[in-house]
Amino acid sequence: MKLLSRVTADVKHTPSAHSTLDVLWVLYDRVLRITPETVDAPDRDRFLLSKGHGPAAYYAVLAAKGFIPEEWLDDMGGWDSPLGHHPDRVLIPGVEIGTGSLGHGLGLAVGTALGLRAQGFLDTRTFVLLGDAELDEGSNHEAIAYAAAIRLPITAIVIDNRSATHGGPGEWSGAPTGSNAHSDVSGQGNQPRAGLYAGIPVRFPNWSVSVVNGRDHDEIKRALRVVSDRPRLVVASV
Amino acid sequence: MRETFIDTTTAILDEDPRTALVVADISAASFTAARRRHPDRVFNVGIREQLMAGVGGGLALTGMRPYLHSYAPFLIDRAYEQIKLDLGHQETGAVLVSIGASYDAAAEGYTHQSPGDVALLDTLDGWTVHVPGHRDEVAALLRAAARHDDRVYVRLSTQENAHAHPDAGGLRVLRRGGPLVVAVGPMLDPVLEATLGMDVTVAYTNTPRPLDTDGLRALVEGEVVVVEPYLAGTSAHLVGQALNGMPHRALHLGVGRAEVRRYGDWRDHARAHGLDPAGLRRSISAFLL
Numbered sequence: 001m002k003l004l005s006r007v008t009a010d011v012k013h014t015p016s017a018h019s020t021l022d023v024l025w026v027l028y029d030r031v032l033r034i035t036p037e038t039v040d041a042p043d044r045d046r047f048l049l050s051k052g053h054g055p056a057a058y059y060a061v062l063a064a065k066g067f068i069p070e071e072w073l074d075d076m077g078g079w080d081s082p083l084g085h086h087p088d089r090v091l092i093p094g095v096e097i098g099t100g101s102l103g104h105g106l107g108l109a110v111g112t113a114l115g116l117r118a119q120g121f122l123d124t125r126t127f128v129l130l131g132d133a134e135l136d137e138g139s140n141h142e143a144i145a146y147a148a149a150i151r152l153p154i155t156a157i158v159i160d161n162r163s164a165t166h167g168g169p170g171e172w173s174g175a176p177t178g179s180n181a182h183s184d185v186s187g188q189g190n191q192p193r194a195g196l197y198a199g200i201p202v203r204f205p206n207w208s209v210s211v212v213n214g215r216d217h218d219e220i221k222r223a224l225r226v227v228s229d230r231p232r233l234v235v236a237s238v
Numbered sequence: 239m240r241e242t243f244i245d246t247t248t249a250i251l252d253e254d255p256r257t258a259l260v261v262a263d264i265s266a267a268s269f270t271a272a273r274r275r276h277p278d279r280v281f282n283v284g285i286r287e288q289l290m291a292g293v294g295g296g297l298a299l300t301g302m303r304p305y306l307h308s309y310a311p312f313l314i315d316r317a318y319e320q321i322k323l324d325l326g327h328q329e330t331g332a333v334l335v336s337i338g339a340s341y342d343a344a345a346e347g348y349t350h351q352s353p354g355d356v357a358l359l360d361t362l363d364g365w366t367v368h369v370p371g372h373r374d375e376v377a378a379l380l381r382a383a384a385r386h387d388d389r390v391y392v393r394l395s396t397q398e399n400a401h402a403h404p405d406a407g408g409l410r411v412l413r414r415g416g417p418l419v420v421a422v423g424p425m426l427d428p429v430l431e432a433t434l435g436m437d438v439t440v441a442y443t444n445t446p447r448p449l450d451t452d453g454l455r456a457l458v459e460g461e462v463v464v465v466e467p468y469l470a471g472t473s474a475h476l477v478g479q480a481l482n483g484m485p486h487r488a489l490h491l492g493v494g495r496a497e498v499r500r501y502g503d504w505r506d507h508a509r510a511h512g513l514d515p516a517g518l519r520r521s522i523s524a525f526l527l
Contacts, residue, residue: 042301090329096299098327101319107289108324111260111296111304118258118278118302139320142286149284 003060006073019161019214019238020129021057026220027127028065036066039094043121046112048097050105051131051159052086059083059092067094103137105130106156110143113154127224129157133164135203147231148206155224155232156207158200159214167199200235207233214238239373239394240265240337246377247305247335248272250384251279257303257384262290264308265337291317294332295324303333303384309343310336310352310393318358326362331389333380339395339424340468340493341507353493356446356468359391360475367447368392369423369467374402375444391447395467397424397504409441409453417461417526420454422446422473425465425513432518438463438526446473451480458486463522466492467513489525491518 004021028034033045049058056076063070068082075081082091086100097108109128116124134140135158147154201209207230210223214236223234244265250257251272258279259269266282273280279302283289287308294304306313313336314321325332336355343350359365366388368379376394383390403410409420413430416437421429426442433440441457443450446466454462458481464473470492477488491513498510508514512521 088327098323101323104292104320104323107292107320108296108299108328110289111293112299113296114278114281114293115258115297115300115302118297119300139288139292142283142289143292146283146286146289 003063003070003073004056006060006070018054018057019131019159020051020054021060022215022217022238023129023157023159023220023236024057024061025064026217027224028061030217030221031224032127033125034094036094039067042119043116043124045124046096046109046116046126048099048105048109048112048126048128049087049095050097050099050109050128051102051134052099053102053131055083055085055087058087062092062094068092102131102134103139106140106143106147109154109156110147110152113152125227126154127157128154129159131163132158132160132200135200136164136166141203144204144207144231148204151230153228153230153232155234156204157224157234157236160200160235160237201233204231204233207231209233209235211235211237239370239376239396239398242373242376243307243335243337243380243392243394244268246380247307250305250381251276254303254384255279256301257305258297259305259307260290260293260297261306262287262308262312264312287312287317288320291320291332292324295320295328295330298325298330298332298387299328303331303387305333305335305380305383307335307337309338309350310355311338311350314355314358314391315352321359322362325389326364331364331387333383333390333392335380335392335394337394339393339397341498341511342396342504344503344507345501347501348497348499353469353495355391355393356466357472359447360472362389364389365447366390366445368445370394370444371399371406371421371423371426371442372402373398375404375406378404379444393423393468395424395504397467397508399424399427403442403444406442407445408450409443409457411439411441411457413438413440415439417459417463418454418457419463419465419522422464422466425467428508428513428515428518429465431515432522436519436522436526438522449473449476449480451476454480455484458484460485461487461489461526463489463491463525465513465518466490469493469495487525489521491521 076083088098089095113126212219294306297304340353418439471490
């Protein structure tokens with residue numbers, strides 16, 4: 001994507017910048033009900049980027065979809081630029097939350113989904129994107145447990161590029177490929193399955209789980225379009 | 239004050255569909271009826287204070303007006319970064335209502351005490367801090383907070399004054415005389431008793447943030463004593479700024495930093511920190527000599 005390489009200043013967190021690109025594109029191109037004209041509509045779908053690190057792909061997608069001018073991409077992190085190395089919702093149209101410190105997006109997503117439901121926006125969906133290493137932050141686990149307990153239908157996407165220092169319980173057991181690439185695994189049993197990415201789903205007990213190839217747009221779309229009566233985890237392996 | 243908070247907040251939830259309440263087990267049972275009536279706006283997240291603040295931030299992002307509540311050390315100290323980022327950095331607000339104050343939970347020990355809550359909020363922008371001195375001051379503060387989206391902290395305590403002074407957002411003069419003594423919230427009665435027979439002016443406020451700096455400048459004529467029910471000197475920087483350019487001496491009394499590793503009740507801790515009438519009288523007399 002040409003716009004991505006235009007984000008010149010992203011010297012920080014480079015691997016994380018590109019890991020999110022495909023998921024972000026599918027979200028904004030094929031899933032989210034939001035346009036530059038509806039960034040303030042109370043019933044718009046919400047996408048919260050919890051993993052604020054490496055936002056080059058996020059900015060590139062926002063520019064490609066017309067939320068921000070493409071010219072903004074040339075000076076990321078500059079004094080006069082609204083685009084920082086972590087996104088700020090106050091400065092950037094279409095950005096729902098300001099992040100950077102890890103472990104804040106999921107709790108904000110739970111509150112957002114509750115607020116939307118309380119106001120009767122029952123068709124509005126709330127998505128939140130996290131990194132796999134971000135799951136080390138304990139605050140996530142407060143939100144994971146509560147969302148499961150109240151069966152709150154939010155969708156969390158975890159980009160898995162095996163960046164967590166100590167991995168997860170169950171450990172990485174091979175990238176999903178071929179026939180099991182889009183398998184549903186139950187978060188309830190927490191049984192690691194051969195060939196599946198067990199490490200991340202077991203951290204989401206009682207969530208509905210899909211593990212997808214984080215570069216396959218059709219797989220990503222199918223997983224994100226599933227509407228459930230409980231929280232959903234989509235692990236996008238890249 | 240806790241009962242007033244529960245009754246008032248229950249009523250606010252009935253009256254205003256924009257309001258929501260988030261608790262983390264503390265006081266949850268007292269809101270059972272409210273939860274039953276408004277299951278979509280009253281939440282108990284369990285013992286998860288970081289989440290409580292995050293949920294508050296998320297609710298506010300959708301236009302709701304969240305009230306959050308727990309013991310002060312769990313509401314403020316533990317969730318400080320969530321308060322900083324999930325509210326302030328997002329430019330959203332919430333109404334944080336704490337109980338426990340500096341040492342109401344004297345027998346529970348230091349884990350349940352938050353002498354530093356107001357100082358912590360002083361590191362952040364845009365917080366209004368209410369420290370009511372009487373239960374009858376609480377309802378109006380809570381109701382006023384429902385009508386806007388700013389960040390508000392209401393610090394409730396077991397210790398309270400004999401009489402309510404509802405119009406005490408600014409400095410309210412209760413005794414006229416010489417040097418000014420400012421009493422914040424429940425420090426009023428001990429200050430009034432400590433200064434009996436002394437030639438001082440006593441002014442009261444239940445809203446130390448924003449501090450009534452105009453009132454301070456109008457009332458100070460050389461000497462000022464500030465008595466606060468949280469860390470001593472918490473307001474020193476604001477008093478200094480307010481009196482910038484005016485020759486003055488200042489004494490800041492409050493809770494000491496050193497941990498008091500004793501139990502008892504709040505009266506024992508007030509005495510240990512010199513915030514009982516006798517202790518205050520000693521400090522104020524020595525300063526004004």
